[in-house]
Amino acid sequence: MVPLNILKSSKHMRQHIKDKTNLQHFIDISIRLTTEKNSSKLLDEILQVVMSIANSDAGSIYSITSNKQLKFETVINKSLNLYLGGTLGGPVDFPNIELFIDGKPNDTAIVAHSVNTGEVINIPDVYDALPFDMSAARKMDARTGYRSESMLTIPLKDHEDDIIGVIQLINVKDAQNKNIPFSEELVTLIRSFASLGAISLTNSTLVKDMEVLFSTFAEAIAMAIDEKSPHTGGHCKRVPALTLMLADAVHKIDKGPLADFIMSPEDRHELSLAGWLHDCGKIATPDHIMEKSTKLETIFDRIEFIDAKFEIISRDLELSYQQQIISAIKQNKSVEVLQFERLLETELKQLALDRALLQRVNIGGEFLGEEEQAHILRISKQYSLKINGEETPLLTDDEVENLMIRRGTLTQGEREIMKRHMDITKNILDILPFPKHLSNVAEYALGHHEKLDGTGYPRGLTKEQMSVPARLMAITDIFEALSAVDRPYKKAKPVSECLNILGNMVSNNHLDPDIFAIFIESEVYKNYINEYANPEQLDEVDFDNLPGYTPIS
Structure with a gap:
């Protein structure tokens, strides 16, 4: 017969084992549900x-x-x-x-x-x-x-x-x-x-709700920029799309230096957010700079004001010569009358040519050479008019500075203001408390103006200091800007010209050559143009002589 105390001890032991099993079961289930x-x-x-x-x-x-x-x-x-x-x-x-x-x-x-x-x-x-x-x-x-x-x-x-x-x-x-x-x-x-x-x-x-909220917030910033500037807002929407297209191509490549690059769905989401936020600082960029479609544009295009001054100068010129012609007629000096008429015609023609020159260079679509700059300086010194009895130059110093811009429509000072959008973007992203799985958003977003040789901004990083997604965004940002069909200050460039510009930047150690090669060989540029730009931009490209391009091996 088994002693009673042994039976009780055995019963307690079985209960202890059962309780321990239940506890372990509870822990296992808790882990399953909470992970x-x-x-x-x-x-x-x-x-x-x-x-x-x-x-x-x-x-x-x-x-x-x-x-x-x-x-x-x-x-x-x-x-x-x-x-x-x-x-x-x-x-x-x-x-x-x-x-x-x-x-x-x-x-x-x-x-x-x-x-x-x-x-x-x-x-x-x-x-x-x-x-x-x-x-x-x-x-x-x-x-x-x-x-x-x-x-x-x-x-x-x-x-x-x-x-x-x-x-x-x-x-x-x-x-x-x-x-x-x-x-x-x-x-x-x-x-x-x-x-x-x-x-x-x-x-x-x-x-999930927080993820959706933050993603929507990022898109809302792009929408706010769109309200300030339709062409920049389009840029903010298209760069994330092109970035993911190129990132997917890099992810799929199974040869070359980037064959080991892997991107999980979470990584892809993180990169997408960076794309949406990469230009968020432009929300603070002044409208008159962001929307400056001509060199003389501020709140309005001042070429119209200059045209009006040309009209006044033209009429003053005609009045001056007419007075001299009338005086010569009264004195029966027919030769002088012909001379004055020819001088008037010559000066009016030159005035029209000078006026046409300023109208053309104001557009800012082509590179301005030294000869044209010299013409602008001559015009600024040659013509003046009287307003309220005061002598007024045809062009102010500020108008001369703007018309002398060699490329594009922005002065150096305005370019510095535009560049400040990256400082503002950095300030915005620095104060956002990104969770661990989004900790790279700022690094990716701020990489699109960096250059591999360290001459970019805002941080002057070199290739070794930049991740693949950050280097990738630099290419997509530039290609979108070059191929965009909605810029008010320039026409959309054909693909051959876009790729040549990118290739030259690769040759100058500004952009990543391996990513550029994938961009070409995976035909990301072609798929993007067909979906987001104008298919007519897809012209012939001479890949054998494309600068910066080395086939992936």
Whole structure:
């Protein structure tokens, strides 16, 4: 006969082992629920966990749609070998369940009633579950030969006590595999795990919501810039698209120096955000500089003001010669009359030529040579007019400075103001508390004006100090700007010219040659032009003589 104290000790030992097993089971389940990020898979996990704890034969989990319906996410029935939804099951073709009918809570469907009231509903036998409508369950049972009996319905609540879903378990089994009711002790245990699952689902949803919020915020900044400057706003939208196209090509390449470059979906999302935010500092750039489509443009194009002054000079010139002609006529000096008329005609022609020159160089579409600059200086010194009795030069010092711009429409001072957008972008990105998985956004975004030889801005980084995505963005930013069809100050360049400019920058150690080669050989430039620019820009390119391009080997 076994002594009583030994029996008690053995019983305590078995209970200790059982408690320890349950604790480990709880820990394992907690880890499963709190580490899963995919919401569909998480709902599937929650259902399988509570079914395992309850030892139930069947179960369903529902989410709540935006139009107040319950949607089947996962349906499991072990006896029928049924697994629908989740991440591995077949499609769920059951109709959604209305939470409200004719504006009133749906009290006939158990899951709808549980969501609307927040109550846990424990039914020993569903066939006796009045006033709920169990006709669908009866029809299913009749069709499959299954017998639904005990049922437990538990709403899932988030941290604000809002219901985000509902679980329904059917037929809890005892040790002999017979259907038994859900005990209060079991209900309490299941609710605790369901609550843990709801917290995990809420956390997953909150993380996704924050991701969506931040992504939308980045796009909203581009939208705000678009309101300031339509052409720059288009740039802010197109650069992320082109950046991801090139990044995908680099990711796929299986040869050359960048064959090991791998980009996960999370990395891709991070790079996309960097693309959206890369020019966010332009929101503070003055409109008259950002939108400066001609050299003399400020609030208005001052070429019109200069044209008006030319008109005055022309009329003053005509009046002056007319007075001299009239005087010569009175004195019967016919030779002088002819001379004055020829001089007037000559000076008016020169005036028209000078006026045409200023109108042409004001556009800023071509490089301004030294000869044209000399003409501008001559014009500025040659012509003047009287306004209110005061001698006024045709061109002010500021107008001369702007007209003398060699390339483009911006003066050096205005270019410095434009460059400040990178300092502002850096300041904005520096104060944003990026989470760990977005910690590279600033580095990528700030890399698009850097050069491999360290002469870029805002930080003067060299190739070794820049990541592949940052070096990649430098190419996409420039190609988009060169090929853009919506710039007010220049025409869209053909692809051959765009690639030659990029190639020269590669040759000068400004852009990455390996990424440039992938850009060409993967035909990223061609796909981008077809989708975001004008296909007519796709002219012939002489790749054999393209500067900076070496085929990938």
